[in-house]
Amino acid sequence: MDTEDVGAETDSGTRPGPDWAELTHECLANILSRLTLEHRWRGTMLVCKSWFQAFKDPCLHSSFDLEPHFDSAADSARWWAPDFERKMDSMLQSIVVWSDGSLSEIRTRHCSDPSLLFVAERCPNLEVLSIKSCPNVTDRSMANIAFHCTKLRELDISYCYEISHASLVRIGSNCPNLKVLKRNLMNWLDPSQHVGVVPDEYLNACPQDGDSEAAAIGKSLPYLEHLEIQFSKLSGRGLAWICEGCPNLKYLDLSGCMNLTGRDIASASLGLKDVEIKKPNFYIPRSVFHTERYDHWRLYDERFQTDVFQI
Amino acid sequence: MADDGVNTKVEAVSKATTETIELRTEDGGVFDVDKPVAMEFLILKSFYEDEGRVFDKTSIRLPNVKQLELSKVIEYCTRALEFGAKSAAAAGDKDAERMVRQEREGFEAEFVDELSNEMLKELILAVNFLDIKEMLDFLIRSVANRIRNRSVAYVRQFFDIENDFTPQEEDQIHQENAWAFEGVDAD
Numbered sequence: 102m103d104t105e106d107v108g109a110e111t112d113s114g115t116r117p118g119p120d121w122a123e124l125t126h127e128c129l130a131n132i133l134s135r136l137t138l139e140h141r142w143r144g145t146m147l148v149c150k151s152w153f154q155a156f157k158d159p160c161l162h163s164s165f166d167l168e169p170h171f172d173s174a175a176d177s178a179r180w181w182a183p184d185f186e187r188k189m190d191s192m193l194q195s196i197v198v199w200s201d202g203s204l205s206e207i208r209t210r211h212c213s214d215p216s217l218l219f220v221a222e223r224c225p226n227l228e229v230l231s232i233k234s235c236p237n238v239t240d241r242s243m244a245n246i247a248f249h250c251t252k253l254r255e256l257d258i259s260y261c262y263e264i265s266h267a268s269l270v271r272i273g274s275n276c277p278n279l280k281v282l283k284r285n286l287m288n289w290l291d292p293s294q295h296v297g298v299v300p301d302e303y304l305n306a307c308p309q310d311g312d313s314e315a316a317a318i319g320k321s322l323p324y325l326e327h328l329e330i331q332f333s334k335l336s337g338r339g340l341a342w343i344c345e346g347c348p349n350l351k352y353l354d355l356s357g358c359m360n361l362t363g364r365d366i367a368s369a370s371l372g373l374k375d376v377e378i379k380k381p382n383f384y385i386p387r388s389v390f391h392t393e394r395y396d397h398w399r400l401y402d403e404r405f406q407t408d409v410f411q412i
Numbered sequence: 413m414a415d416d417g418v419n420t421k422v423e424a425v426s427k428a429t430t431e432t433i434e435l436r437t438e439d440g441g442v443f444d445v446d447k448p449v450a451m452e453f454l455i456l457k458s459f460y461e462d463e464g465r466v467f468d469k470t471s472i473r474l475p476n477v478k479q480l481e482l483s484k485v486i487e488y489c490t491r492a493l494e495f496g497a498k499s500a501a502a503a504g505d506k507d508a509e510r511m512v513r514q515e516r517e518g519f520e521a522e523f524v525d526e527l528s529n530e531m532l533k534e535l536i537l538a539v540n541f542l543d544i545k546e547m548l549d550f551l552i553r554s555v556a557n558r559i560r561n562r563s564v565a566y567v568r569q570f571f572d573i574e575n576d577f578t579p580q581e582e583d584q585i586h587q588e589n590a591w592a593f594e595g596v597d598a599d
Contacts, residue, residue, distance in 0.1 A: 128540055135556030143591050147564050149576050188592035
């Protein structure tokens with residue numbers, strides 16, 4: 102019987118040998134892709150040189166999501182320390198390099214301008230940017246993000262007090278796909294949950310002008326569908342600007358917006374169809390305010406229209 | 413069906429009229445494999461289809477593949493085809509679909525449980541060579557499961573890999589790529 106060999110001419114790339122270190126790059130990258138970012142980073146990067154190469158494959162770095170790590174623990178004072186920010190910047194920059202332009206999603210906290218400038222330079226395909234609690238991200242890097250990351254559709258800059266509404270205007274002008282904006286502030290009515298964790302100067306530096314932000318949002322982000330502005334100090338007028346300027350809004354989180362009355366909300370949102378609004382809890386004594394605890398007091402919302410809490 | 417003692421023959425599970433292909437492994441094993449099963453090996457599929465070869469009585473030699481691995485591969489692929497057929501037959505009936513799924517999961521769990529680390533590695537290499545996408549995916553998932561959340565040292569030992577970094581190189585990479593949460597995890 103004739104015997105033919107198969108495989109001599111069909112191999113592309115390196116022939117798999119018995120040595121695992123030389124397992125085809127593709128196979129290795131495939132194995133690594135099944136592991137979490139943390140385990141890949143801590144458990145496989147340093148195994149050997151070829152594994153390090155596989156680790157750096159761009160296909161493994163199209164998403165950088167550390168929110169599960171931040172979420173699984175209570176806000177920690179150590180995250181607000183300068184050396185954590187340095188390490189976070191370093192990680193983000195490495196991911197940007199390894200992703201080779203394929204990075205489309207970043208969800209992290211506590212990075213700063215230098216790494217964001219780098220992201221703007223190298224990540225034209227960025228669609229999701231969630232950078233909460235970044236005291237050292239300013240309008241400077243956000244301007245570059247707006248200019249270069251035009252595919253942006255989701256932006257979370259909650260608790261970033263050095264980013265002004267000017268950045269929102271720039272994003273609006275350059276990023277036509279932006280549908281989700283989260284611009285939550287810390288609980289300034291009762292900061293007890295943040296004291297001892299967030300540096301006091303930062304906690305107290307909470308930007309004041311809710312209406313300027315609202316005007317910027319209403320003017321620049323006409324395609325917005327999801328907006329969160331917890332603890333904004335905007336007035337009924339600001340809310341009206343938002344609702345007029347963002348007719349596609351489907352979700353609006355106004356928790357903690359204590360300058361709004363039920364009437365403000367009802368009249369401003371008249372033109373919005375099928376919108377889900379999380380309202381602030383009106384009948385809460387200031388000294389014991391926590392967003393979730395007094396939900397049931399929303400019942401009093403319509404009966405006790407009170408301007409007592411206007412600031 | 414001549415039986416000359418050193419050969420291993422794998423019987424077709426389905427119809428007796430199915431064409432078979434003879435495969436020879438590098439360590440002298442000989443297998444008669446049903447054509448549908450053999451065509452799951454993309455390396456063979458392209459060998460025949462892309463290059464327009466005719467199925468004749470030619471025996472195919474598979475370098476890089478040993479008897480033990482090939483028999484495991486044939487076992488998996490044969491069952492996979494069966495499950496595929498059962499799935500298709502159960503389509504639309506949620507309970508039946510669920511039963512097939514559970515049966516398959518049971519088979520796969522048992523199949524992989526019986527594999528030593530060494531065998532798992534050899535299988536991946538063989539399946540990668542033979543280019544069997546579904547089985548490769550299954551094996552890779554299984555390896556990932558075995559090394560999930562293990563240390564660098566464990567992974568090296570598992571794959572029998574020698575560390576080719578110098579201590580300085582290792583140190584440098586570690587410095588440049590610190591995991592930000594190391595030592596900063598919540599109390």
